[in-house]
Amino acid sequence: MSNEQLLGQETEEYGQVFPAAEFVTAREQQGLSVDDVARELKLSGKYIESLERGAFDELPSMVFARGYVQSYSKLLNLDVSRYLALFDNLYGSTSAGNAPQFRTTSGAQSTAKLGDPVIKWSAWIFVLAIVAATVWWWKIQQGADPAISLSPATESVEVESVDGSTLIVPSGLAHGNDNQTAPQPEINLVASDGTELTADAANSEVPEADSAETSSDASIDSSVETQAEAEVQQEEAPQPVIGTDVSLRITFTDECWVSxxxxxxxxLEMRVKPGGSELNVSGEAPLKLLLGRVEAVGNVFLNGSAVEFNRGSRSGVVRLTLPQSE
Incomplete structure (x- = not known):
């Protein structure tokens, strides 16, 4: 009787089932545990249990299953060729020579590597672009219009003389410092008919205006004294104490970014507030307030008192320090 006939007879005797129970019997007779076998074969215990149950479909593939059967039977000193022949008779020959051949397509022959300098530099450029865009956006949100300092317009005082002519006197003459002697600017006098006169000519031609000029100077001096007193009072006004708790409430008529x-x-707060909402926050003074869209702000209250501020920013961004200095 040939080997193939013997294998066919053994297969019929086992009822088309691989005799995996013999692995269990042989292992127990040799006093080995599943973990011992797994350690020797460098496999997981789950794979050893699948082999002993004949559950080859739980293994990665039949090619691997055939190799595991060969290694396991060799470890247990069993007839390796017999178990391989039974496996091939039940599941087909899956030897290395009969393993399916895989054909690669031409498009997948060249694969980009992560270490490629082109890929590496492209990734760095992309990351730097993202960082630059983020910084630019943050500066746009945090930035405000630069402070525009405008010199106050020169004020003038109109004095009507006795003969009906009008004298235009710069108010800067009346605000001179008593302790310093500043050079006096040339005074141009304009008559009612539009004729420009020098100071000497005006003094010689309109001597009657002395009384009017004297009264005008007196009124200017009184206004200067009043303004000086107001400035002294402002300087003496108590400044806000740093670290004191204050409460801030802001109403919004439209969507606005606030910090x-x-x-x-x-x-304390950094978010986009929708229209019709309020922001209530408390913290230690002074508070730094940044409004990203001033036209969307209704009212600002500090400790219940309304805060007045310039709403004429061209970009719509307003920065405030609250309480505002007097």
């Missing part, structure tokens, strides 16, 4: 920080730089 609030206390005097230590701690961010």
């Amino acid at each position: 609030v920080e206390d005097h230590t730089g701690k961010v």
